[in-house]
Amino acid sequence: MATPDGRRVRPYLATRGRTRPVQDIAIEALVSTTSTGRSAGADPEPERERILRLCHSPRSVAEVAAIVSMPLGVARVLVADLETEGLVRVADPHAAYAGSSEPARNLSVLERVRDGLRRL
Amino acid sequence: MGFVDSEVSGGTHADQDALSVKIVVAGGFGVGKTTFVGAVSEIEPLRTEALMTEASTSVDDLSMLPEKRTTTVAMDFGRITLADDLVLYLFGTPGQNRFWFMWDDITRGAIGAVVLVDTRRLADCFGAIDYVEQRGIPFLVALNAFDGVQEHDAEDVRDALQVGPEVPFVVTDARERESVKTVLVTLVEHAMSLIQQA
Numbered sequence A: 001m002a003t004p005d006g007r008r009v010r011p012y013l014a015t016r017g018r019t020r021p022v023q024d025i026a027i028e029a030l031v032s033t034t035s036t037g038r039s040a041g042a043d044p045e046p047e048r049e050r051i052l053r054l055c056h057s058p059r060s061v062a063e064v065a066a067i068v069s070m071p072l073g074v075a076r077v078l079v080a081d082l083e084t085e086g087l088v089r090v091a092d093p094h095a096a097y098a099g100s101s102e103p104a105r106n107l108s109v110l111e112r113v114r115d116g117l118r119r120l
Numbered sequence B: 001m002g003f004v005d006s007e008v009s010g011g012t013h014a015d016q017d018a019l020s021v022k023i024v025v026a027g028g029f030g031v032g033k034t035t036f037v038g039a040v041s042e043i044e045p046l047r048t049e050a051l052m053t054e055a056s057t058s059v060d061d062l063s064m065l066p067e068k069r070t071t072t073v074a075m076d077f078g079r080i081t082l083a084d085d086l087v088l089y090l091f092g093t094p095g096q097n098r099f100w101f102m103w104d105d106i107t108r109g110a111i112g113a114v115v116l117v118d119t120r121r122l123a124d125c126f127g128a129i130d131y132v133e134q135r136g137i138p139f140l141v142a143l144n145a146f147d148g149v150q151e152h153d154a155e156d157v158r159d160a161l162q163v164g165p166e167v168p169f170v171v172t173d174a175r176e177r178e179s180v181k182t183v184l185v186t187l188v189e190h191a192m193s194l195i196q197q198a
């Protein structure tokens, strides 16, 4: 399990003045290890280290949870921690579209999904 | 997040992040959700679990989870890379009442839902249909072709489920990639038409 002794669990993530609850990270949000995360030495916490290595190619939060074998809620907290420390980037589709329509209600996004499925 | 990237990742910009979207595959146990997801996924369907206590527990209480962890809910999901910058996830989710706590999370921002139905166990999908109807999530009903379900059965099922005429009904074989693709395209087109009508 992913809560080694002494690890802080932040209920809220504050980044550059933006605060959002950890639970708001979408399960499909893509996590990728930043260059800072790549060049940092091995993380002393095995689960964090596994996430950092796994996300050299972007993976959803759900994939992180499944592959590292931890409940979704725990994966979210670890990902949020790593994001705050600049070790991963979280491309949250909802946040990216904040202020405009969300991607699932954006016609050009849906068109691309439809065409992509047809091409499979 | 995208807009803080240039510093933390040394010049990677937000527009290089792929967009991820999702479709929910709902239905009772054994209806074929995992089979459906696996038919089109580029990875073996993965399984993730959420703890039953997560919904009612704030994150501060995570350290207490080992004692509280009583029930987990598993969902199986798959991934389809549609383009360099576009990834579709399919989340197969049990539509049982005691799992609704997970549904807000799974359906938030979803393109829509495929409600899979086994005509021999029709009642298994009632909860899922109620849920997506109430929240205005675009959905279609897909009859999984166990025991040779026929196209004409779809109208009988539509009557039995009492859903509106605008909801697409299709017959599918969850084991067949082409069939599953067609269902997904139909759902996306339905979601598009709902936006165009709005």
Ligand SMILES: Nc1nc2c(ncn2[C@@H]2O[C@H](COP(=O)(O)OP(=O)(O)O)[C@@H](O)[C@H]2O)c(=O)[nH]1
Residues within 6 Å of the ligand: B027, B028, B029, B030, B031, B032, B033, B034, B035, B036, B092, B144, B145, B146, B147, B172, B173, B174, B175
């Ligand atoms: N005949 C037939 N069997 C199916 C079909 N879809 C799934 N199955 C079988 O039904 C069983 C349950 O499917 P599964 O995908 O695990 O259901 P889930 O519980 O909804 O995820 C498996 O043994 C599948 O092989 C189908 O379209 N036709």
Ligand SMILES: [Mg+2]
Residues within 6 Å of the ligand: B033, B034, B035, B076, B092
């Ligand atoms: Mg399953």
